[in-house]
Structure formats: C-alpha cells, structure tokens
Amino acid sequence: MKSRTILRSSLVLAIILLIMSFIKLPFYITQPGMASELEPIIKVENGFDDEEGSFSLTTVRFGRANPLTYMWAKLNEFYYIHPLEEIKREDESDKEYMNRQLHMMEVSQESAISVAYQKANKKIDYTFHGIYVDGVIKNMPASSKLKVGDRIYKVDSLEFQTAEEFIDYVAKKKEGEEVTITYERDGKQDKTNITLASFPDQPEKIGLGISLVTDRQMDVEPKIELQTEEIGGPSAGLMMSLEIFNQLTEGDLTKGYKIAGTGTINAEGEVGPIGGISQKIVAADKEGMDIFFAPNEQGVPTSNYNEAIETGKKIGTEMKIIPVDTFDEAIKYLNDLQGKNF
Incomplete structure (x- = not known):
C-alpha cells in the first residue's frame, strides 16, 4: 500500500512538473553557453590551418522562461532573468527575432572577413543583393505589407545598392505619397504598394516604418x-576575424594557447561591446581557455572588460582576460606573446 502511495505521488508530481514546463512566462532566461572552436567551421581555401592552439567564439544560451526555469535562475548567480522587451522588439515573433539574429551574424561575418582580408592584403569585391528589412514598426504603413527578413530589390522601378540610397529617396517624398516596393520573401519575388505616413512619436518625420x-x-x-548557420548575433566578429587572418597568413598566432573572446567588429576593425560578458567568461573558464579577449570600450568604468575582470575574480579563473579596442591591438598582443610551454 505504501509503495502504491509513493508511486501515485511521484506520478502526480511528474505530471505537475510536466505541465509547469509548458507554461510560458513573460521572461527569457540566459545562462553561460559554451566556447566553440572556430577552425572547424571556417575554412580558407589553401589556407594555413596548422594551429597548435585554437580560437573560439563564446555563446550565451537563452530560452523562454517557465516556472521551473524561472525558479532555477533565481538560485544560480550567472543565470539572468530578462523581461521579453529586453530581448525582442515589440510585436516581434520568434521567427522574426531569429531572422534578425541570423542576419546580424551575416553582417558580423562580412565585417570579420573584410578586416582579415584587408590586413592580409588579399582581394575583396562586392556584389549587392538588395536591402534587408531589419525591423518593422507597429501601426506604420509597412507593418501590414513587409516582414523582417524581406529583401527589397526595387522602389518605383529604381534599383538601389545600399540602404542609405533607399532612405534618401524616400525622405524626399511627402505624406500620403505611394511607393511600389519589389521584394523577395522565402525565395519568391513580389510587389506591394505602400503609402508614406508620419511616425506616431515623430510627426515631423515621414516614412514607411521599416x-x-x-x-x-x-x-x-x-x-x-563559413558554416555558422545556427549561430546568431554579431558578438563573434572579433574572434572570427582572428581565425580568418590566422588562416590567411603564415605562422600561428595561437602559439599553442586556447584563445576565446567576444566583441563585435566593424569594417574599420573597431571592437564593440556585447551582452552577456559575465556568462561568456564563465563558459570560457569551464572550457579551459587560456586567454580571453574582452571589449575595452575605450576604458569606460562600465566596459565589458571591467565586468569580465570582476566575474573572473568571482569564479577564481586562471584565464588571462585581455582588453581590446581594435583588431590591431589583438594582433599585437598575439605577436608579442611567448609560445606556450608544453
């Protein structure tokens, strides 16, 4: 009888926990992810790929909160709880959010390749493929016509190669005027007519709302x-540029060390801040990284680097945390680095 009672109680508890796991709360939970080596996913044709060490990007895991994960996050120091509006734009679907994150990774890849190839004195050319819709504003004319992820090829039969050209053209229009947009969605081209209107919070500004x-x-x-289809966001820019440059040039910048890091990178080689730096430090430490590059943000007190240092002290890491503002600073550090003794 007692065993039956225990079995029933366990079954009821399991059902309750299962039900709780399907209840979505208006929060996201982020936690330390992992350090992923870049050499297996970046391949330069006939490149120098005999690294003794490695370059790795670092990630943050995140997911929609349920009552169980919410309680678990409350009990763990490096699990953070975020309101929905901190992660996603207003009225942005999960698919739109993921499309935006994947496109940010594409832009980050482009900057990383550009910087690495320029520094290695290699050839770069560009072919334009339209203008990518990165966001749609609620209650503006485009909100019922276009979606995040659409690629615009023509406006009123005019082809533009940059977003800036599109914006300049539309800025000359007046409220109530109509433009014809030719766009691609899910591999299919279509057209739509959109009437320009003033922005609710900026009545003097006219546009489509994208x-x-x-x-x-x-x-x-x-x-x-680059095989990065499942990686979103721009934060791997710096580390990708270092891996690409290392494959383009003779010698091995890793010098036997396991090197991780984070930070956006632009076409000028400037390193920008990212979110979740503490969680990335924890992830890199768990993976046994020797060195971690952190965005310095020109030394401001609230920089990623200073937060990384504080986190490193909390977890007692032996990993060296290095501040960088530019790609060149990271390269100089690696060039000056003594080889690792095995």
Whole structure:
C-alpha cells in the first residue's frame, strides 16, 4: 500500500512538473553557453590551418522562461532573468527575432572577413543583393505589407545598392505619397504598394516604418567557407576575424594557447561591446581557455572588460582576460606573446 502511495505521488508530481514546463512566462532566461572552436567551421581555401592552439567564439544560451526555469535562475548567480522587451522588439515573433539574429551574424561575418582580408592584403569585391528589412514598426504603413527578413530589390522601378540610397529617396517624398516596393520573401519575388505616413512619436518625420541594412555578397580570393548557420548575433566578429587572418597568413598566432573572446567588429576593425560578458567568461573558464579577449570600450568604468575582470575574480579563473579596442591591438598582443610551454 505504501509503495502504491509513493508511486501515485511521484506520478502526480511528474505530471505537475510536466505541465509547469509548458507554461510560458513573460521572461527569457540566459545562462553561460559554451566556447566553440572556430577552425572547424571556417575554412580558407589553401589556407594555413596548422594551429597548435585554437580560437573560439563564446555563446550565451537563452530560452523562454517557465516556472521551473524561472525558479532555477533565481538560485544560480550567472543565470539572468530578462523581461521579453529586453530581448525582442515589440510585436516581434520568434521567427522574426531569429531572422534578425541570423542576419546580424551575416553582417558580423562580412565585417570579420573584410578586416582579415584587408590586413592580409588579399582581394575583396562586392556584389549587392538588395536591402534587408531589419525591423518593422507597429501601426506604420509597412507593418501590414513587409516582414523582417524581406529583401527589397526595387522602389518605383529604381534599383538601389545600399540602404542609405533607399532612405534618401524616400525622405524626399511627402505624406500620403505611394511607393511600389519589389521584394523577395522565402525565395519568391513580389510587389506591394505602400503609402508614406508620419511616425506616431515623430510627426515631423515621414516614412514607411521599416529599418534597413544593405545586403551584399563579398567575393574574396582565396575563397572562404563559413558554416555558422545556427549561430546568431554579431558578438563573434572579433574572434572570427582572428581565425580568418590566422588562416590567411603564415605562422600561428595561437602559439599553442586556447584563445576565446567576444566583441563585435566593424569594417574599420573597431571592437564593440556585447551582452552577456559575465556568462561568456564563465563558459570560457569551464572550457579551459587560456586567454580571453574582452571589449575595452575605450576604458569606460562600465566596459565589458571591467565586468569580465570582476566575474573572473568571482569564479577564481586562471584565464588571462585581455582588453581590446581594435583588431590591431589583438594582433599585437598575439605577436608579442611567448609560445606556450608544453
């Protein structure tokens, strides 16, 4: 009888826990992810790929909170709880959010390739593929016509190669005027007419209600292949540029060390801040990294680097945390680095 009672209680508890796991709360939970080596996913044709150490990007895991994960996050120091609006834009679907994150990774890849190839004195050309819709504003004319992920090819039969050209053209229009947009969605082209209107919070400003970025293909020699389809966001830019540069040039910048890091990178080689730096330090430490590059943000007190240092002290890491503002600073550090003694 007692065993039956225990069995029933266990079954009821399991059902309750299962039900709780399907209840979505208006929060996201982020936690330390992992350090992923870049050499297996970045391949430069006929490149130098005999690294003794490694370059790795670092990630943060995140997911929609349920009552169980919410309680678990409350009990763990490096699990953070975020209101929905901190992660996703207003009225942005999960698919739109993921599309935006994946496109940010594409832009980050382009900047990383550009910086690495320029520094290695290699050839770069560009082929333009329209303008990418990065965001759609609620209650503006485009909100019922366009979606995040659409690629605009023509406006009123005019072809533009940059988002800036599109914005300049539309800015000359007046409220109530109509433009014809030719766009691609899910591999299919279509057209739609959109009437310009004033922005609710900026009545003096006229537009369609979309944010845009230029979508272009970079053609380089030697060719490069990146398998990052499942990685979103721009934070791997710096580390990708270092891995690409290392494969383009003779010698081994890793010098036997396991090197991780984070930070956006632009076409000028400037390193920018990211979110979740503490969680990335924890992830890199667990993976046994020797060195971690952190965005310095020109030394401001609230920089990623200073937060990384504080986290490193909390967890007692032996990993060296290095501040960087530019790609060149990271390269100089690695060039000056003594080889690891095995």
